[in-house]
Amino acid sequence: MKVTLDLNLKVLLRWILGVLLxxxxxxxxxxxxxxxxxxxxxxxxxPDFFLRGTAMCLPWLELxxxxxxxxxxxxxxxxxxxxxxxxxxxxxxxxxxARGLDISCGCLDLSLLGLGSESELVKVMKSVTFxxxxxxxxxxxxxxxxxxxTKAATATVR
Numbered sequence: 001m002k003v004t005l006d007l008n009l010k011v012l013l014r015w016i017l018g019v020l021l022x023x024x025x026x027x028x029x030x031x032x033x034x035x036x037x038x039x040x041x042x043x044x045x046x047p048d049f050f051l052r053g054t055a056m057c058l059p060w061l062e063l064x065x066x067x068x069x070x071x072x073x074x075x076x077x078x079x080x081x082x083x084x085x086x087x088x089x090x091x092x093x094x095x096x097x098a099r100g101l102d103i104s105c106g107c108l109d110l111s112l113l114g115l116g117s118e119s120e121l122v123k124v125m126k127s128v129t130f131x132x133x134x135x136x137x138x139x140x141x142x143x144x145x146x147x148x149x150t151k152a153a154t155a156t157v158r
Contacts, residue, residue, distance in 0.1 A: 010148055013141050014069050017082055020138065021066030024107050028059035035059065041103040042096050061085070076153070079146040086142055089135035096128045103128055 028035040036055035044051070062085065068078035089107070096103060104126040124130055 010145060013145055014072070014075075017138060017142055017145070018066045018069030021062045021069065021082065021085070023066075025059040025063035025066060027107070028055075029063070032056065032059070038104065041101070042092055043099070043101065044092065044095070058085075076146060076149050079142050079149060082142040083139060083146060086135050086139035090132065090139055093128050093132040093135055097132050101128060107131060 032055055035058075036052065039051045039055055061081065065078050065081045065085065068074055069082065
């Protein structure tokens with residue numbers, strides 16, 4: 001029973017991570033200019049060419065990583081990239097939150113859920129504080145899955 005529960009939890013968590021990455025990528029790819037504007041709002045000490053490159057490449061990396069997680073293809077690589085992406089999101093949102101920036105994270109298009117932009121729930125979910133904690137939880141989830149995959153791979157080799 002415990003093995004089935006653990007397996008179901010891992011599959012559910014992998015699907016949550018994959019779907020969120022795909023959702024975030026599609027939201028960004030639908031309007032790269034808005035995503036670039038979101039990056040500028042973070043006021044990161046990075047050159048403009050780097051932010052433009054990030055705006056063009058990051059959504060594709062998220063999409064690829066999300067698809068790999070859902071398809072369970074090169075899972076350890078996909079989880080490693082997910083950890084890198086989520087960790088960067090933790091840092092970016094953490095710096096924005098610490099500096100008191102009142103910005104939307106620019107991650108997920110909540111209108112896909114039928115929620116109006118004036119909704120209090122949407123305002124909270126778009127806040128940089130919520131984005132920080134969401135990214136932190138996603139990082140922890142991806143680390144957990146990578147550790148489980150590594151254990152499984154090590155047990156198979158023995």
